[in-house]
Amino acid sequence: MAKITVLGLGPGHAGLITRESWTIMEQARNLILRTKIHPTVEALDKAGMKYTTYDGFYEEAADFESLYRGIATDLLKKAEEVGELVYVVPGSPLVAERTVVLLRDMAKDTSVEVDIRPGMSFVEVMYTRLGIDPVEGLTILDALDIETLREAPAQSLIVTQVYSQPIASDAKLMLMDLYPDEYEITYIHNLAMEDESIRQIPLYELDRQLDLDHLTSLYIRPLQKKSAE
Numbered sequence: 001m002a003k004i005t006v007l008g009l010g011p012g013h014a015g016l017i018t019r020e021s022w023t024i025m026e027q028a029r030n031l032i033l034r035t036k037i038h039p040t041v042e043a044l045d046k047a048g049m050k051y052t053t054y055d056g057f058y059e060e061a062a063d064f065e066s067l068y069r070g071i072a073t074d075l076l077k078k079a080e081e082v083g084e085l086v087y088v089v090p091g092s093p094l095v096a097e098r099t100v101v102l103l104r105d106m107a108k109d110t111s112v113e114v115d116i117r118p119g120m121s122f123v124e125v126m127y128t129r130l131g132i133d134p135v136e137g138l139t140i141l142d143a144l145d146i147e148t149l150r151e152a153p154a155q156s157l158i159v160t161q162v163y164s165q166p167i168a169s170d171a172k173l174m175l176m177d178l179y180p181d182e183y184e185i186t187y188i189h190n191l192a193m194e195d196e197s198i199r200q201i202p203l204y205e206l207d208r209q210l211d212l213d214h215l216t217s218l219y220i221r222p223l224q225k226k227s228a229e
Contacts, residue, residue, distance in 0.1 A: 001111060001112075001113055002079040002080050002082075002083055002084070002110075002111060002112040002113070003079065003083070003084045003085075003112065003113040003114075003115060004075055004076075004079045004084075004085055004086075004087055004103065004107070004112060004113070004114050004115070005024060005028075005084070005085075005086045005087070005115045005117065006086075006087050006088075006089070006093045006100055006103070006114065006115065006116045006117065007021040007024060007025065007086060007087070007088045007089075007093065007117050007119060008021065008088070008089055008090070008091055008092040008093045008097075008117075008118075008119025008120065008121070009021075009033075009038055009040045009041070009088055009089065009090050009091065009119070010040055010091065010092075010119060010120045010121075010192075011091055011120060011121060011122035011124075011125050011191055011192045012038070012039045012040065012122070012190065012191060012192045012193045012215060013039070013040065013192040013193060014039075014040045014042075014043035016040075016120045016125075016192060017040060017043075017119070017120075018117075018118070018119055018120065020117060021088075021117060021119060024086060024117070025044065025049055025086060025088065026047070026049065028049075028085070028086040029082075029084070029085075030078070030082050030084065030085035030086065031049060031050065031051040031052070031085070031086050031088065032051060032052050032053070032054070032075070032078070032085060032086065032087050032088065033051050033052070033053045033054070033088045033089075034053070034054050034071065034087070034088070034089045034090065034099060035053055035054065035055050035058075035090065036053045036055055037055070037214065038090045039190075039193060039215075051088075054071050054074070057070055057071055057074075064098070064144070065098075068098045068099045068102055069102055071099045071102075071103075072099055072102040072103040072106050073106070075087055075103055076103070076106060076107060076110055076112050079112045080110070080111075080112060087103070091119065091120075091121040091122055092118070092119040092120060092121035092123075093116050093117070093118075093119055094116060094118075095121035095122075095123055095140075096121075096140070096142055096160045096161065100116065104116065122160075122191050122192070122217065123140065123158065125191050125192045126158070126188065126191060126217070126219065129188075129191070129196075129198060130186065130198075130219060132156065132219075136155065136156070137154070137155030137156065138155055138156050138157075138158060139153040139155055139156070139157045139158070140157075140158045140160065141157070141158070141159055141160070142159075142160050142161050143159050143160065143161050143162045143163075143167050143168075143170075143171045144161070144167070146159065146170075146171050146174045146175060147174055149174070149178060151178060152178040152179055152222070152223050153222065154222060155222055156219065156220065156221055156222055157218075157219075157220040157222075158217060158218065158219055158220075159171060159175075159217060159218040159220070160217045161214065161217070162206075162212060162216040162217060162218060163212065163213055163214040163216060164212060164213070165207055165212055167212075168206050168207040168209070168212050168216075169206075169207040171206065171207075171218075172203060172204065172206040172207050175203055175206075175220070176203060176204065179203055179220065179223065180203070181202070181203060181204045182202045182203065182204060183202065183203045183220075183223075184200050184201070184202060184203075185200070185201060185202075185203050185206070185218055185219070185220045186198060186199070186200060186218065186219035186220070186221075187199050187200070187201045187206070187209060187216070187218060188216065188217045188218065188219060189209075189211050189212075189213075189215060189216050190211075190215050191215065191217070193215075197211065206218075
């Protein structure tokens with residue numbers, strides 16, 4: 001039976017890759033990364049691991065949904081050809097990882113087994129850095145999905161994948177429909193890395209930040225309810 005084992009590279013520091021994931025990657029005969037553009041990949045290179053990536057798919061896809069669906073389709077095809085492979089994604093396989101959701105759903109119509117192993121995401125590191133207790137409630141959204149919000153969440157909001165100036169600009173405009181223009185938000189860049197930056201900025205300055213990239217996310221505290229007079 002064909003099998004795909006799905007692992008995560010952690011939030012950006014090689015020490016946060018689980019021991020289980022590292023061992024599986026070392027032993028994998030067919031190791032495939034969604035992308036090489038992630039800080040922990042350098043550790044794989046230093047360890048001499050051999051892998052392929054889907055970076056080439058990014059240049060050919062018309063949009064992200066077709067990109068992610070194309071990756072999932074290719075993974076299932078490859079698994080049926082080679083029997084077993086290991087697919088590795090940034091962060092955790094089950095946090096803001098569309099390809100894994102698609103892969104799991106599409107595999108139901110095939111004979112391929114999908115084994116998703118736990119990994120650490122940036123969210124766990126964020127809890128620690130910001131002193132957040134997730135039990136109090138969190139809404140986590142990809143920057144491209146902010147338009148689905150009809151009102152500001154009653155709980156804290158985390159926005160992931162604010163990876164470019166155009167995306168940041170669109171996100172800012174949509175958020176400004178929910179929060180005051182000058183609302184203070186937490187801008188987070190390179191979380192868990194040596195040059196980590198966590199800073200407070202007014203919402204209207206979001207797209208003016210010079211270090212926007214795929215390792216940028218936001219934390220937005222809930223609006224304070226006005227007390228009844």
